[in-house]
Amino acid sequence: MEINPKQSASFVARTLQNKESKQPPAEDTATVKAKARVIFSFWSVVLFLGLPLWLWTTSIHRANLPVQEMLAWANGKACEVDVPLLFDIKAPKLTHSEAQDIIRGTSHAISSSKNFDIQRVQWQLSETLDGPRSRNSEEVALSIEFLEDSSSSAPIAQLLLQSKTLLVQYSPAMLRSNFGVYSVDIGKVIGEKLDEIFVEEQLSIEYLLASYSGCNKQLSRFSSTGNNADHFELSAKQARRRTRSLKYAPTYHISISLFTPGPVPTSWDIEAAISEYLLPLLESYSISNFTVDTQLQLYAPFSPSMRSPEFDWIKQQWIIREEDLGGFMDTANWPLSPNIGAGPTLNFILYVPDESLRPLVINGSGDHSWIIPQWGGVSILNHVGRIPTILSKEHLRPVLLTFSRQLLSLLGASDNPTSFPQQLQMLTRIHTLSLILSASSTLGSLAQLAESLATIPIPEEVALRVTRALDHLQMAQRNSHAGRFRSALEYARLAKAEAEKAFFEKDMVSQVYFPDEHKVAVYLPLLGPIGVTLLASLFKEIKKRRPTKSQ
Amino acid sequence: MRCSILFTLLLTLLPTSLANTKAPHTSNWAVLVSTSRFWFNYRHLANVLSLYRTVKRLGIPDSQILLLLPDDMACNPRNAFPGTVYNNADRALDLYGDNIEVDYRGYDVTVENFIRLLTDRWPDDVPRSKRLGSDEGSNVLVYMTGHGGNEFLKFQDSEEIGSWDLAHAFAQMWAKKRYRELLFMIDTCQANTMFERFYSPNIIATGSSGIDESSYSHHADTDVGVAVIDRWTYYVLEFLETQIKDQQSKLTLGDLFNSYDEEKVRSRPGLRWDLFDGGEAAGRSRLVMDFFGNVQGVEVNDANTFNETEWIQGMEWLAQMFKDKELDQRIGTQDSSQVTLTKQETLAMAHPTNSQTHKIAKIMKGQQWEQKAVGAIALFGVAALWVGSSIFTRT
Numbered sequence: 012m013e014i015n016p017k018q019s020a021s022f023v024a025r026t027l028q029n030k031e032s033k034q035p036p037a038e039d040t041a042t043v044k045a046k047a048r049v050i051f052s053f054w055s056v057v058l059f060l061g062l063p064l065w066l067w068t069t070s071i072h073r074a075n076l077p078v079q080e081m082l083a084w085a086n087g088k089a090c091e092v093d094v095p096l097l098f099d100i101k102a103p104k105l106t107h108s109e110a111q112d113i114i115r116g117t118s119h120a121i122s123s124s125k126n127f128d129i130q131r132v133q134w135q136l137s138e139t140l141d142g143p144r145s146r147n148s149e150e151v152a153l154s155i156e157f158l159e160d161s162s163s164s165a166p167i168a169q170l171l172l173q174s175k176t177l178l179v180q181y182s183p184a185m186l187r188s189n190f191g192v193y194s195v196d197i198g199k200v201i202g203e204k205l206d207e208i209f210v211e212e213q214l215s216i217e218y219l220l221a222s223y224s225g226c227n228k229q230l231s232r233f234s235s236t237g238n239n240a241d242h243f244e245l246s247a248k249q250a251r252r253r254t255r256s257l258k259y260a261p262t263y264h265i266s267i268s269l270f271t272p273g274p275v276p277t278s279w280d281i282e283a284a285i286s287e288y289l290l291p292l293l294e295s296y297s298i299s300n301f302t303v304d305t306q307l308q309l310y311a312p313f314s315p316s317m318r319s320p321e322f323d324w325i326k327q328q329w330i331i332r333e334e335d336l337g338g339f340m341d342t343a344n345w346p347l348s349p350n351i352g353a354g355p356t357l358n359f360i361l362y363v364p365d366e367s368l369r370p371l372v373i374n375g376s377g378d379h380s381w382i383i384p385q386w387g388g389v390s391i392l393n394h395v396g397r398i399p400t401i402l403s404k405e406h407l408r409p410v411l412l413t414f415s416r417q418l419l420s421l422l423g424a425s426d427n428p429t430s431f432p433q434q435l436q437m438l439t440r441i442h443t444l445s446l447i448l449s450a451s452s453t454l455g456s457l458a459q460l461a462e463s464l465a466t467i468p469i470p471e472e473v474a475l476r477v478t479r480a481l482d483h484l485q486m487a488q489r490n491s492h493a494g495r496f497r498s499a500l501e502y503a504r505l506a507k508a509e510a511e512k513a514f515f516e517k518d519m520v521s522q523v524y525f526p527d528e529h530k531v532a533v534y535l536p537l538l539g540p541i542g543v544t545l546l547a548s549l550f551k552e553i554k555k556r557r558p559t560k561s562q
Numbered sequence: 563m564r565c566s567i568l569f570t571l572l573l574t575l576l577p578t579s580l581a582n583t584k585a586p587h588t589s590n591w592a593v594l595v596s597t598s599r600f601w602f603n604y605r606h607l608a609n610v611l612s613l614y615r616t617v618k619r620l621g622i623p624d625s626q627i628l629l630l631l632p633d634d635m636a637c638n639p640r641n642a643f644p645g646t647v648y649n650n651a652d653r654a655l656d657l658y659g660d661n662i663e664v665d666y667r668g669y670d671v672t673v674e675n676f677i678r679l680l681t682d683r684w685p686d687d688v689p690r691s692k693r694l695g696s697d698e699g700s701n702v703l704v705y706m707t708g709h710g711g712n713e714f715l716k717f718q719d720s721e722e723i724g725s726w727d728l729a730h731a732f733a734q735m736w737a738k739k740r741y742r743e744l745l746f747m748i749d750t751c752q753a754n755t756m757f758e759r760f761y762s763p764n765i766i767a768t769g770s771s772g773i774d775e776s777s778y779s780h781h782a783d784t785d786v787g788v789a790v791i792d793r794w795t796y797y798v799l800e801f802l803e804t805q806i807k808d809q810q811s812k813l814t815l816g817d818l819f820n821s822y823d824e825e826k827v828r829s830r831p832g833l834r835w836d837l838f839d840g841g842e843a844a845g846r847s848r849l850v851m852d853f854f855g856n857v858q859g860v861e862v863n864d865a866n867t868f869n870e871t872e873w874i875q876g877m878e879w880l881a882q883m884f885k886d887k888e889l890d891q892r893i894g895t896q897d898s899s900q901v902t903l904t905k906q907e908t909l910a911m912a913h914p915t916n917s918q919t920h921k922i923a924k925i926m927k928g929q930q931w932e933q934k935a936v937g938a939i940a941l942f943g944v945a946a947l948w949v950g951s952s953i954f955t956r957t
Contacts, residue, residue, distance in 0.1 A: 173879045254588050254699060255861060291884035292877065316619070316808050336860040338809040342623035343661065373862055382861040385588050385699070416873060431876055456737035464730060514738055517683045520674060521730055 050548050057545065071466060074474035078458045080481055085455020089448050090226035092488050094216065094440045094496070095131040096209065097150065101138040102157035110139050110157075116198020117205070124206050129217055133494070150496050152436055153177055153208070155201065166197045168204035175433040177204060211425040212437045216444060218249035223448050225455065255384040256423035258449075259442040260299065261504060262354035263422075266387075267305045267414070269402075270345060271363040272312040279402035281305045287404060288411040292418070295431065298439055298500060299422075306346070313362070314341040320371060328370045336373065336381055339389065357421055358387030359414045361407075369393050380413045388417030439496045446503035447487055450480060453510040460514075467521040476513035480506045587742050588699035590856045592617045595630040595676065597708030597717045604788045605779050607635045608649040609707045609749060609795040611657035616802050617703065621809050621856035624663045628679060628694055631664050632671040632718050642785055649791045649799075651783040665692050673723045680731040682740070698739035703747070703853045707795065710750030712773060713758070729759040736762035743838075745815070745853040749794045751776045754832030765837045766845045768819065770794030771829035778828050793827050802854060809855050816846030 038046075102110050114134050121127045137154075153175050160180040167180045181197055220226045257263070269279055285303060293301045317338045320329040331339070340347070340360065347358055364371045370393035372379050380390035390413045394406065423441065424434045454477065461469055483506035490499035594617075596603075596610040614629055635647050636658045646656045666675060678684055679694055696702050709716045713725040735741055746767040748756050753769030760767060770777040770792070779789035780796040791799075801821045805813055822831045835842035 172876050173883075251861070254586075254859070258697075287881065288877065291880040294884050295880050314621075316621070318808070318810075333860070333862060334810060336862070337856075337858045338621060342621055342856065343618055347623070376862050378862050380862075383858045384861065386858065412874060412877060415877060431880060453738065460734060460737055463733075515681075515683050517678075517685050520677055520681070520683050521727075526724070 047552060050552050053545060054549065071468045073469040074471045076458060076461055076469065076474055076477055077481065078462065081454040081458040081477065084451040084481070084484060085458070086225045089451035090220055090223065092444060092447050092491055093131055094444055094491055095133055095494055096152040097133045097135060097494050099151040099154040100134065100136050101154060103138050103140065104159045105139055105157055106141050107136065107139045110136050113197050113201070117201045120199045120202025121205055124202070127213065129213055150436070150494055151175070153433065155179060157181060159183065166200045168200050170204070170208060170430055170433070172430050173432070175430060175436060177201070208433065212441065214245065214249055215252070215441050218246065218253065219441070219445055219448065223452065225452070252423070255382065255421065257355055257357070257385055257421055259446060259504070260354040262300045262302065264354055264356040265301055265303045265359065266347070266356055267303065267359045267361070268347065269307045269361045269363065270311040271309055272365045274309055275398045275400050276363065276402045277309070277400050279307060279407065280404045281407065284404045284407040284411050288408060289415055292415050296422070296435065298435070298442070308346065311341070311345055314338050320368060328372050329368050330372060330374050332374045357418065359417065360387065360389045361392055361410050362389060363392045363394065363398060366398070380417070382417050382420060385421070387421070388414060390414065439500050443487065443491055443496055443500045443503045446500070446507045447484060450484060450503065450507040450510040453507070453514050454480060457510070457514050464521055467519060470516060470518045473513045473516045473519060476509045480509035480513060483509060586859055587701045587852065588859070589696065590622050590626060590701050590703070590853070591694060591696045592622055592627045592703040593679065593694060593705070594627065595671070595706045596632060597671065597706065597715055599633040599718050601635070601638055601640045602788055603633070604635050604786065605791050606707045607631055607633060608647055608657060608791050610705065611647055612649045612791065612795065612799050613705050615657055616799065617854050620806065620851065620854050623856065625691060626856070627663070628665045629663065630666040630671045630676065632668060634667065640787070642787070648783065648786065651781060651790065653783070669718070671718060673717050673721050673727070676723065677727060677731050681734045694740070696740050699742055700740070701853050702741040702744045704744065705747045707749040707792065710752060710756065712752050713755045715750055715756060725756050725759040728756065729761055732760060732765060733762045743848070743852070749777055749792050753777060757834050760834070760837060763837050764839055766815065767834040769832045770827065772832055775829045794829070794831060797822065797826055802850070806850055806854070809851060811851055813850050814846060815848045815850060818850055819846070
């Protein structure tokens with residue numbers, strides 16, 4: 012149908028006129044009420060069901076963490092943990108007051124040395140001629156036994172190899188002095204010896220505290236203020252020791268491997284050798300358990316990327332440069348077990364070089380074994396003559412002795428261990444402290460993380476573990492303060508384990524970060540059409556009601 | 563004026579004096595990620611495999627490399643050379659080889675898994691070989707390649723990781739001391755936008771292209787049928803493979819980054835130094851081997867300070883002690899029983915869940931009869947229903 016534009020315009024005008032003149036029939040009150048009810052119910056569904064549901068499904072569950080306490084531990088409380096030393100005196104031939112005098116003398120001697128500032132020193136007299144026996148439940152750091160020897164002219168103090176006992180030989184004449192000052196000499200000798208024995212421990216503890224970020228470093232010898240060569244050497248030595256030794260674990264795995272480039276030896280009597288030379292050490296190291304496995308690999312030459320050894324005509328031996336040792340192992344082809352079990356793995360490698368390359372030694376020191384920090388040790392067996400097809404226990408003896416020394420060194424013992432029980436004691440104390448510091452630092456990180464990342468969920472499990480970790484820390488501190496280091500170590504270990512588990516909780520993976528425009532893009536197509544209708548009808552309803560109210 | 567500068571310099575030097583005496587890093591870890599699937603993205607997997615080969619050659623053991631490959635190009639039916647992956651048209655080097663350890667493959671390569679990997683938030687049953695076990699002494703290399711855009715990188719065509727996600731993940735790693743120094747490398751389009759948001763210290767970041775720039779592939783192999791490597795990765799590898807001859811190489815990151823040639827790469831590779839301790843100068847002086855290799859510091863036993871005879875004496879004494887103890891145990895003294903008791907106690911302390919599993923086992927045992935009864939009743943009920951219904955229908 013063709014419509015004249017003029018005609019159509021008048022048609023529109025007419026219909027408009029009609030609309031103005033003709034109102035739609037008035038809605039009856041029932042319909043109005045129903046309409047209002049419909050709008051109301053829609054909105055109530057949105058407000059009372061939709062909104063809570065949306066909030067509930069999109070909210071991130073964040074359990075309450077004891078943030079203040081966690082941060083308190085991280086920022087200084089952990090540094091206040093003290094590891095006192097208890098010295099026990101056994102002097103069956105001295106009177107109580109004489110022994111007290113000696114203690115006074117020794118205390119004076121060690122207080123002048125800077126070493127004992129960081130550890131509290133306690134004394135107990137467990138045996139004297141007449142005095143009462145005092146005995147604490149604490150673990151004795153060192154017992155000092157007095158031996159009367161009238162022939163000696165000067166007091167001698169000597170640390171026994173096999174036990175944590177300091178033997179002091181004295182003659183009765185030394186106890187009496189003309190000036191009323193008793194036992195100065197004996198005290199001084201003991202003090203010097205104690206200083207010598209415990210300096211390593213003091214330095215370790217000091218370094219530990221100094222390298223922990225939450226502690227006040229001003230007092231320490233490793234603080235930045237003492238910038239001299241002495242300080243430099245000290246901290247370098249401690250740093251080396253720290254990086255070399257593994258962190259404390261209740262179980263370590265030891266993997267002993269023999270690699271040789273040729274076909275011999277085809278077998279080794281390793282089991283007997285381990286039980287003879289290594290087992291005693293492992294058994295005595297009572298703060299950790301060990302599992303051991305061994306393997307033998309034939310036709311395993313050292314890494315092809317290593318520079319080949321050179322022959323030294325003068326000394327008649329093959330030389331490896333020290334800087335090449337890092338690339339000695341063929342990590343791509345030697346089947347060295349990575350960490351498999353619960354604890355960290357310590358690898359010990361016995362390398363039997365080819366006959367044409369013997370003796371194989373390291374440039375400079377001429378030694379044939381080395382430590383790879385936090386990883387393990389390597390030893391080269393330079394057997395003279397033909398290599399037997401079966402390496403006997405005796406062949407393995409020097410190797411295993413080297414390994415045992417390396418093992419102790421990797422576990423954190425001092426460079427020159429003197430008495431094993433004393434070393435073990437020292438390690439217990441140091442490990443306790445380092446575990447406490449580590450657990451505290453983890454808790455601190457967790458607290459900071461929870462505060463800085465708002466989108467990360469925190470399950471109740473984490474809060475529970477944190478509380479447990481804090482409890483264990485408290486217990487560790489209390490036990491350590493009281494000198495019960497075994498239980499302190501155990502509690503510290505548990506605290507660390509709980510703190511780590513809390514930090515690495517698997518449900519605590521933060522949601523993928525959404526920029527705001529993404530959120531708009533997701534919600535708008537969904538809520539746009541519904542929202543417009545709902546809002547429009549609400550406004551209309553309100554508008555409709557207003558004039559009626561004013562009338 | 564000069565004095566004050568000197569003073570501030572001194573002040574900035576002081577707190578680092580402890581850090582300076584720190585021993586070098588103790589381990590190297592590499593996380594190598596490709597994020598794309600499908601045959602036409604062959605080059606992304608080749609990129610990652612090339613890096614994998616290089617770090618392995620330079621000494622990082624497989625146990626410390628985490629390789630994430632979302633697709634298997636070697637066994638793709640379209641591959642004209644089955645079982646191999648090449649990164650060059652000359653096909654001189656098979657990247658797949660016979661000694662390759664892929665840690666995450668196929669649909670395991672997701673944003674969530676990648677973030678879990680970095681932050682180590684895994685269930686207990688994930689083996690160590692699939693975890694990033696780095697600590698405060700570790701240098702970590704993170705290499706990523708795929709298709710990306712402004713502040714995101716696409717994973718597997720289905721999801722994406724944003725620059726914030728990555729920044730938060732690294733922040734969490736830093737908070738838990740999971741790296742000492744971190745080198746982040748990324749080869750995607752607009753790659754440099756991915757590291758803009760990083761905020762944790764000791765990160766050096768480098769990417770292939772700036773904002774609004776594409777990263778291009780280097781060349782295609784007409785027999786394979788697709789591009790085999792990306793430009794930026796190609797030139798990085800060229801440097802690593804021709805200049806770093808052995809593990810004793812003393813070339814620095816500065817040398818590596820200076821080798822970037824915008825003409826050749828056809829985009830503007832980016833660098834970020836501000837997070838690194840010591841800034842650009844310190845970062846540039848870091849050895850390439852600090853991140854791509856596994857130079858282990860070695861300590862040769864010093865024979866001079868060590869008293870060997872004393873040590874042997876000590877060990878022999880220990881052995882003697884041990885033998886005595888064994889004898890004691892064989893006789894069966896009270897002491898040994900006490901020791902075992904305390905061991906059990908510590909065990910119980912360490913594993914509080916032990917008793918829980920016991921309970922669970924008990925509950926399961928108890929439920930067995932009830933379950934059987936319920937089953938029987940249900941069976942009879944169904945049978946009765948069937949019989950009843952058949953009777954009703956007959957009537």
